[in-house]
Every structure is written in structure tokens, then in C-alpha cells.
Amino acid sequence: MISTATPASVVLLDDGSLVLRYGSNSSPPIWQSFVHPTHTLLPDMKLLYNKRTNTKQVISSWKTTENPAVGLFSLEIDQNQKQFVIMWNSSVQYWTSESWNGQIFSLIPEMRLNSIYNFSYIDNANETYFAYYLYNSSIISRLIMDVSGQIQQSLWFEIYEQWTLFWSQPHEICDVYGWCGAFGVCNSLVLPYCNCLTGFEPRSPNDWNLGSFSGGCVRKTALNCSIKIEKPMFILSYFREISPSAFAEKEDQQLDESECRRSCLDYCICNAYTFISNICLQWNRENLNNISLELLSNITYLDKIYIKVSSSDHRKSNTKVLVAGDLKSVLIAIPIFLVFNHYKETFGSPSQESFQDVWVLCFFAALVLYSTGG
Numbered sequence: 001m002i003s004t005a006t007p008a009s010v011v012l013l014d015d016g017s018l019v020l021r022y023g024s025n026s027s028p029p030i031w032q033s034f035v036h037p038t039h040t041l042l043p044d045m046k047l048l049y050n051k052r053t054n055t056k057q058v059i060s061s062w063k064t065t066e067n068p069a070v071g072l073f074s075l076e077i078d079q080n081q082k083q084f085v086i087m088w089n090s091s092v093q094y095w096t097s098e099s100w101n102g103q104i105f106s107l108i109p110e111m112r113l114n115s116i117y118n119f120s121y122i123d124n125a126n127e128t129y130f131a132y133y134l135y136n137s138s139i140i141s142r143l144i145m146d147v148s149g150q151i152q153q154s155l156w157f158e159i160y161e162q163w164t165l166f167w168s169q170p171h172e173i174c175d176v177y178g179w180c181g182a183f184g185v186c187n188s189l190v191l192p193y194c195n196c197l198t199g200f201e202p203r204s205p206n207d208w209n210l211g212s213f214s215g216g217c218v219r220k221t222a223l224n225c226s227i228k229i230e231k232p233m234f235i236l237s238y239f240r241e242i243s244p245s246a247f248a249e250k251e252d253q254q255l256d257e258s259e260c261r262r263s264c265l266d267y268c269i270c271n272a273y274t275f276i277s278n279i280c281l282q283w284n285r286e287n288l289n290n291i292s293l294e295l296l297s298n299i300t301y302l303d304k305i306y307i308k309v310s311s312s313d314h315r316k317s318n319t320k321v322l323v324a325g326d327l328k329s330v331l332i333a334i335p336i337f338l339v340f341n342h343y344k345e346t347f348g349s350p351s352q353e354s355f356q357d358v359w360v361l362c363f364f365a366a367l368v369l370y371s372t373g374g
Helices: 207-211 257-266 283-296 327-331 333-347 355-371
Strands: 008-012 018-022 046-050 055-057 059-064 065-079 081-088 092-097 118-124 127-134 141-145 151-158 162-169 185-186 195-196 199-201 217-219 234-240 250-252 272-276 279-283 303-309
Touching: 046 065, 059 141, 065 127, 065 141, 195 199, 199 207, 234 257, 257 272, 257 279, 257 303, 279 283, 283 303
Parallel strands: none
Antiparallel strands: 008 018, 046 055, 046 127, 059 065, 065 081, 081 092, 118 127, 141 151, 151 162, 185 195, 199 217, 234 303, 250 279, 272 279, 272 303
16 A cells, blocks of 8 residues: 655646556546546547447547536447447437548548548457547647537647647537437528527527537426416427437327327427428427427428427517628638648648548648638
8 A cells, every 4th residue: 555655746748648546657646637638639549439338438528618527428449330420419329430441530531631640449359349540740739529519530730839730520510419409400501600599599598609509598487277368389300310209299090180289289398399201290398309409400401390389489589690701712722722732841742542531631720720810
């Protein structure tokens, strides 16, 4: 047993690992950040599954951009399918990298730009893990599980003194599960991406204004079955192709669509209905909260859901839309060339095979620089 008088030391190693030891630097660590990661995976770190202990080493998002407490999103290894998966609240898998093909994960084509990174996926008797290394040790890079629900690989550009995004997954922010919270509607074509359904308002206006939407929206006017003067009405939204019957309170194959609607209107605890494949599905409040995490405004998602709201709120809309102007598309060209020239100075001229990948990288880097005023 170690004496309490033994001095403890904390050392930040050159590779970025924070190590806690008792005694000299030759003593084995009692704790190290590479084994207990937060939201960041640095070069030489492992994202792993330990076969002996049946445990996983994952990275988890912060709660907010300013609060490092564990957030809703986590990245982990699916050892059976040899792939990355992103989880929401440790319960819902909403993105996968697909299987490792020996060089990259199939759904992360940016990994083909391997003049910078050496990606590795190891599966042996003791563990399964993913790690990456840098061919040039002077380059600084990180992979994080962001508060947005995206994994993001970034490079540090010293000349700009900021991180520059290399790639992120999933590409579409609306593919992140629960990004807009309950009764928030996601639309990747407008800013802000999240808005509340008609008849609903942000649960936390302060969080909403700061760009944190996971708290979702609440009804402006509560449904009250005891008031018979006003009949409630329905608003239309859309959701992904999931299995809605898993959440449904009531299922009826005998009703047509108009009867389904009327039945929900008259059934006090029915908060919403769908009519899919000639099947009437109805939700109570608790089960509707589950599916409301997946609402979208894009009509290409053909599964419709009709949500009951107070008639007094039916024609009131608090949606604010800001459409990005065309001017940015023109001005972004100048930073592209600046970033490309800096790339050549740092890494050399790209090969013909990687030229397109480099230009994609430079475009996104320039976009970040422009949008942040860099």
C-alpha cells in the first residue's frame, strides 16, 4: 500500500496525455487522460472495446460549449460490425461509419486523404480499437465528439491561431438525433436550423438564443379536455422512416383516414395521429415526446404526423427564418486560395490523386475562416 506521505505529481506529456503518479516519473500512472478520455481523441489514443473486461472506452460530448459535464452524444466502437457508432443518451444509435475496409471506414471518404493521417483499426484477442497517427509530428490534430452531435476532425493552423475543420459526420445537422429537442423542427436549408412547431415555444429561450436546442419546445397552451368551448386542431409535421408502432399508444386497422382524425380529435388523451399504410396510429403525450425528437420540415420525408394543438394557437406561427445570402458564396473564394497556398507551404503540393480531396479540405477551411471572421 502506498503511503499517504508519498508525493503525487501531475505531468502533461508531449503527446497530450495528462498523467497522475505517486513517486518518481518512472512509477506506473494511477490515472491518465488517454485511458479516461472526455470529448477528444488525440493521435495515439485508443477508442476501444476491451474483450477481457467487456468494457468500452468512448468519447462523449460536453453538455454545452461552456460546460464540460458529460453531454448527450458519444462515439464508440461497435466491435461486432467493426465500425464507429454515435449514440444519443447512450440509448439511440443514429449514425454509423459502416465497416472498416482495411484502410478507411466506408462512410468517411475523407479518410482517403491519408498523406496526413495513418488510420488504424486493430482486432486481436484482448481488444478491438481504432487509433490514428500523424506522419508529420509537427502537425496538430484532434478528433472530438462535438456538442452538435457530430464527430469533427480538425487541424490547428498556427498562422490563424485556430482550429480548422477537416471533416465532420454526419454531414447534415438534421441527421443528428434530437438536435432540436422535443417538438423542435429541423430544417438544414435555413438559419437557424431549429424552430418550434406552431403552437409551441422554446422551453429555455436563453439556451435557444445561445444555439443550444436540445431542451426542445413546449406547448404555448396546454390541451384541456374539460374545456368544450373550443375544439383542438391539428398541425402537420414530418418524421423519419422509423417504426412508429413502437411508440404508438393505440393502433387501429379498421379506420379510414378521416375516421382516424376524428377519433383522435374526440379521444381526450390522443395528442397526435398518423395514417401510414392504411393503419391509424395514435399517440398519448408521453409517447409523442419520443417521436417528437425526430421532427423535420422537409417534405421529402413522406411520413406525416398530425399533432393536436389548441385552436387559439393554430394560426399563430413564431418561426423566424434567415436565408443565407449569395454574397458569401462569392467572398468565400478569396480565403480558399489563401488556405490552399498555406497547405502547399506546410504539406507540399498535393498529388493528382489527392488534388480533389485537398480542394474540398481548403473549401471547408476557408468557409470556417470566413464565417468566424478569421
